[in-house]
Amino acid sequence: MNTIETHKLTRKFGNLVAVDNLTLSIPEGTVFGFLGPNGAGKTTTVRMLAALIAPTSGTANVIGHELGAGNRSIRRSVGILTETPGLYDRLSAEQNLIFFARLYDVPAQRAQEQAERYLRMLELWERRSDRVGGFSKGMRQKLAIARALLHEPRVIFLDEPTAGLDPEAARTVRDFIKELRSEGRTIFLTTHNLPEADELCDLIGVFRTQLLRVDTPANLRTGLFGRGTQVRVVGDASGWASTARSLSFVRQVTSQDDRLLVTLDNPDEQNPYLVQALVMAGAQIRFVEPIAHSLEEVYLELIEDEPAAAVQN
Amino acid sequence: MDKILVILQKEWLEIRQQRGLLFGVLLPPLLFTLIPVGIIYLSGSLVSNGSLPSPGKSFPGPVFAGMTTAEQGQAVLGSQFSIFYVLLPVLITSIIASYSIVGEKTSRTLEPLLATPVRTWELLLSKCLAALIPGLIVTWVSGALFIIGTAAFAISGRVFSAIVSPGWLVVFLLWTPLLGTVAIAAMLAISSRVNDPRSAQQLSVWIIVPFFAMFFGELAGLQVLGLGFTLSVVVVLVVLAVLSIWGASRLFQREVILTRWK
Numbered sequence: 379m380n381t382i383e384t385h386k387l388t389r390k391f392g393n394l395v396a397v398d399n400l401t402l403s404i405p406e407g408t409v410f411g412f413l414g415p416n417g418a419g420k421t422t423t424v425r426m427l428a429a430l431i432a433p434t435s436g437t438a439n440v441i442g443h444e445l446g447a448g449n450r451s452i453r454r455s456v457g458i459l460t461e462t463p464g465l466y467d468r469l470s471a472e473q474n475l476i477f478f479a480r481l482y483d484v485p486a487q488r489a490q491e492q493a494e495r496y497l498r499m500l501e502l503w504e505r506r507s508d509r510v511g512g513f514s515k516g517m518r519q520k521l522a523i524a525r526a527l528l529h530e531p532r533v534i535f536l537d538e539p540t541a542g543l544d545p546e547a548a549r550t551v552r553d554f555i556k557e558l559r560s561e562g563r564t565i566f567l568t569t570h571n572l573p574e575a576d577e578l579c580d581l582i583g584v585f586r587t588q589l590l591r592v593d594t595p596a597n598l599r600t601g602l603f604g605r606g607t608q609v610r611v612v613g614d615a616s617g618w619a620s621t622a623r624s625l626s627f628v629r630q631v632t633s634q635d636d637r638l639l640v641t642l643d644n645p646d647e648q649n650p651y652l653v654q655a656l657v658m659a660g661a662q663i664r665f666v667e668p669i670a671h672s673l674e675e676v677y678l679e680l681i682e683d684e685p686a687a688a689v690q691n
Numbered sequence: 692m693d694k695i696l697v698i699l700q701k702e703w704l705e706i707r708q709q710r711g712l713l714f715g716v717l718l719p720p721l722l723f724t725l726i727p728v729g730i731i732y733l734s735g736s737l738v739s740n741g742s743l744p745s746p747g748k749s750f751p752g753p754v755f756a757g758m759t760t761a762e763q764g765q766a767v768l769g770s771q772f773s774i775f776y777v778l779l780p781v782l783i784t785s786i787i788a789s790y791s792i793v794g795e796k797t798s799r800t801l802e803p804l805l806a807t808p809v810r811t812w813e814l815l816l817s818k819c820l821a822a823l824i825p826g827l828i829v830t831w832v833s834g835a836l837f838i839i840g841t842a843a844f845a846i847s848g849r850v851f852s853a854i855v856s857p858g859w860l861v862v863f864l865l866w867t868p869l870l871g872t873v874a875i876a877a878m879l880a881i882s883s884r885v886n887d888p889r890s891a892q893q894l895s896v897w898i899i900v901p902f903f904a905m906f907f908g909e910l911a912g913l914q915v916l917g918l919g920f921t922l923s924v925v926v927v928l929v930v931l932a933v934l935s936i937w938g939a940s941r942l943f944q945r946e947v948i949l950t951r952w953k
Binding site (some may be wrong): 391425428430431432450453454458460462463464465466467469473477478480481482522525618675 | 693694697698701703704708709798799801802803805806807808809810844846945946949950
């Protein structure tokens with residue numbers, strides 16, 4: 379079952395198209411990474427899906443509620459961590475949480491219990507009576523995450539949850555996100571931290587006004603760069619490039635110093651034949667390993683191209 | 692209704708924790724009460740020991756008919772300060788509303804607030820009431836003290852009736868909530884464009900400019916706050932309040948706040 383579905387969702391600000399024909403389906407229990415450069419329209423997309431602003435055209439369904447007619451129901455059912463935490467500095471951590479819980483229709487007693495639960499979970503319980511104005515950035519971010527969860531939403535929008543956090547705080551937040559996923563919640567995560575997206579996300583959408591590509595991290599890598607094998611030889615590898623190219627199943631060959639980088643359709647089956655051909659040609663093989671393209675390479679490859687037509691998911 | 696109460700509680704909790712704001716809310720009414728009552732007391736004392744100088748003329752208007760010159764002097768002095776109660780609701784509600792609305796902007800709490808299921812009219816009503824109720828309470832308490840002080844220190848019942856006139860009572864009871872409402876709506880419009888409460892307050896000062904005309908009229912001895920005049924202004928203020936609320940509700944939409952408030 380999909381918890382979020384959009385169909386040609388578009389948002390314009392005057393002549394500026396911020397989001398162009400976004401069509402997307404996100405299954406329940408998925409951590410969906412929404413990647414794109416600054417100004418790509420990610421925050422605008424999150425605001426539309428959280429029923430904060432209306433689309434110019436197109437439709438969306440969030441947890442079974444139609445965007446527009448079901449806006450209040452959507453807001454009641456989703457949690458959102460906005461780009462800036464947006465907490466009341468003069469109120470204590472506990473007061474902040476209870477206030478927002480009550481606005482999410484959480485009864486007073488339960489609001490108190492939920493505030494305690496998440497303050498303890500995020501290691502803020504000892505500071506519950508302290509004014510938020512004195513909190514560090516990491517503490518504010520954790521408190522804002524707690525605020526997004528008080529009403530136990532099934533869908534959570536996290537806009538750059540680890541931005542500006544020290545490594546320890548960022549690790550705490552990432553572990554917490556994994557815990558939320560294990561509870562079956564759907565998480566819509568926008569981030570510039572690509573290793574974090576690689577670590578956390580089941581699906582990644584690369585976006586720049588239009589959706590450029592959506593897939594699992596592994597499929598994004600192989601879909602764009604193919605699968606490859608790196609062969610380390612004794613001496614300069616460039617002399618063995620032609621041997622590799624002569625094989626019919628080899629798509630591409632490049633050499634770098636003592637390494638041959640060979641793109642194949644099915645390395646698991648084709649590697650033995652590749653190695654056999656090189657050895658028979660006289661190459662001395664040091665070792666053979668798969669080529670690993672980083673998510674950053676995928677992202678930059680997609681973003682640097684002209685925006686493709688919106689990808690139907 | 693629940694959400695309105697929740698927001699009101701939060702607003703008043705924040706107000707209590709801002710000393711500067713509390714000072715701005717409590718000091719003007721204190722001064723606006725102590726100064727006129729003090730002057731009425733002093734003028735009464737001067738009359739009783741024969742030291743009050745004659746005003747040198749009789750003042751026009753039926754309210755002064757039959758008064759001695761001493762009574763006229765005290766009545767004119769007291770009436771001049773009664774105009775303060777036109778300024779108080781505008782001043783206090785503007786101060787509170789500026790901190791409330793601009794404060795939400797600068798602390799970036801508007802977006803998470805709007806992300807909750809609260810309706811914008813509930814949020815708007817809460818913001819208005821959070822500023823209006825304290826403004827009215829402070830104005831009415833200080834006005835009540837002014838009435839008590841005038842009753843205690845006026846040299847005659849005629850002086851009391853001239854100062855606490857039917858027209859003034861209309862101002863005190865009916866103008867104040869309407870003026871407060873208009874001030875809050877104006878502050879909302881201003882706050883959508885500025886990012887500092889003090890800037891918002893400075894701009895809102897223009898709301899009270901018309902009332903200075905009344906003040907100087909009272910200084911010149913004109914009986915500005917007559918019953919007929921004050922009742923006709925009530926009608927104007929009702930229309931103005933309705934229009935300003937309508938305008939404020941158009942400015943206070945989720946979409947507008949998130950995309951057009953600077």
